[in-house]
Structure formats: structure tokens, C-alpha cells
Amino acid sequence: MLTSFMSNEKNDVTVSIVTHNSDKIFMSLDALITTIGDASAIQIKIFDNASEADYRERLEKYLAYSFVTITFYPENKGFGFGHNANLLAAEGYGIIFNPDIILSENHLNKMVAHLAQHTDCGLLAPKILNQDGTTQYLIRNHLDVFDYILRFIPFKFVKKSFQKRLATFECRDLPNDQDSYVRMISGSFMVVDLAKFNQIKGFDERYFMYFEDNDLCRKMEAAGYKALYSPQFSVVHLYERGAVKSRKLFFIFLQSMGKYFQKWGWEFF
Helix, strand or coil: CCEEECCCCCCCEEEEEEECCCCCHHHHHHHHHHHHCCCCCEEEEEEEECCCHHHHHHHHHHHHCCCEEEEEECCCCCHHHHHHHHHCCCCCEEEEECCCEECCCCCHHHHHHHHHHCCCEEEEEEEEECCCCCECCCCECCCCHHHHHHHHCCCHHHHHHCHHHHHHHCCCCCCCCCCEEECECCCCEEEEEHHHHHHCCCCCCCCCCCCHHHHHHHHHHHCCCEEEEEEEEEEEECCCCHHHHCHHHHHHHHHHHHHHHHHHCCCCC
């Protein structure tokens, strides 16, 4: 049975967080709530995908904040399913916010306002940083099987041989002082125009995790909307590369890759 705790307040900006026993969400929420302060126009919606009982109890403490909503779902249906539950039929702007994102400055409203000025865009991505301040290169303009395999190969001499190709794949040449139109941005953090998000019916829930963000961007593109990369804004992502470390997650990654290329056409090189 679906259990939902809701606020009656209508908000223009909704931060959507989907979690399943993520140990970093508490650090992330504390930083987020401290940073936004009493910004009543921002609502935080948390969708819990069947986490452990003690974990859910820890989450419930955040219900002390009037702008926090938590939905406890009885099974883990994945990343896109949770964000769709939070955002489909909502109005205004949504912020897809991983439970391992750390916000140090309240640029959420500024990012929303910036996206609103670009009516040809449905999505916006800030610069995403590691904890040490270096850039995570998560923007993509093209996907193919070879480049994804290349990122998983552990041999440095192989990557060095394809260094220029890898840099192109990771869009490392994007300017740091101006906006860029790009094709695909990361689902770890993205600002979404919810009218357009609802128009394309949100995430494709056939992806449990991985590639659903690329798919969303392709759906936006097919509907005639662009994705905007705005490096004047930034967030920190506690990136763990789970698919590299976990066989189970790597298998899920391969499944999602197959679904993506089956849907949009296979490109190997």
C-alpha cells in the first residue's frame, strides 16, 4: 500500500529526490534545507523506494519542515518511476536532485529563472563538481557503445590512446563562461520545465536506473526542446560510479544500455 505524507502548500519549484537506502541523503538534505532556509516557494518531495525500516524512520524526522513531503513506496520501482510520481501533474519547475548532491549556495531559484528565460529549452544543467572542486564531465552530445565501454576499461594506456575521442565524448571543450546548448545532461541534477516534462510524459519507466536521463533528453529533443548547460551555476556530486564497483549495478547498466540503443538506434562507434 502507498503511504504518502503531504503538505497543502502549492509551490512553484519542486525539488524531487528519489532514494533507496542512500546513506548520503541525510548530509544532502541537511545542506539543502540549511541553504534554502525559509524559501517557501521551494518544496522538497522525497520518494522512498522501499528502504529499510530504520532508514525510513530517520527520513520521517524531516517532516518537521512544512515544505517537505515524503512518499514511502512498498517496492523499488527505480529512479524514473519515483521522479514521475513526484513531478508528473505538478506545475512550475522541477529539480531532479540526487540524494548525493550537496548544495552550498541557493542558486535554485536563479537556475529556474534562467531556464524560464529560454523558452526553447526544457532542461538546464549546472556545472557538476567533485568534492575537490574539479569538474565531473557528464554532458553528452553523442552516445555510442564504444565510448561507454572505453570508460569502463581499467587500462590507462588504452584510455590514453583514445584521449582525444574520450574528451569529445565527455564534452570537455564546452566554455566555462557562457551557456551552451547540448543534447544530453546528467540526471544527478537537472532543472526541468514541468509543462514540457508533462507533455512528454516524464521519464520512461522501463529503465530501472541508468540511461533514463539520456532518454529524457532525447524525448525533449524529439518534442522540439533543447537542453541548456549553464556553468555559472554549480553543485557538488558525491559521485561513486556504482556500476564500476558493483557487478549487480553493472548488469543493470548493461540492461539499460540495451534498452536505450534498442529504442533510439544502435551506434557502435
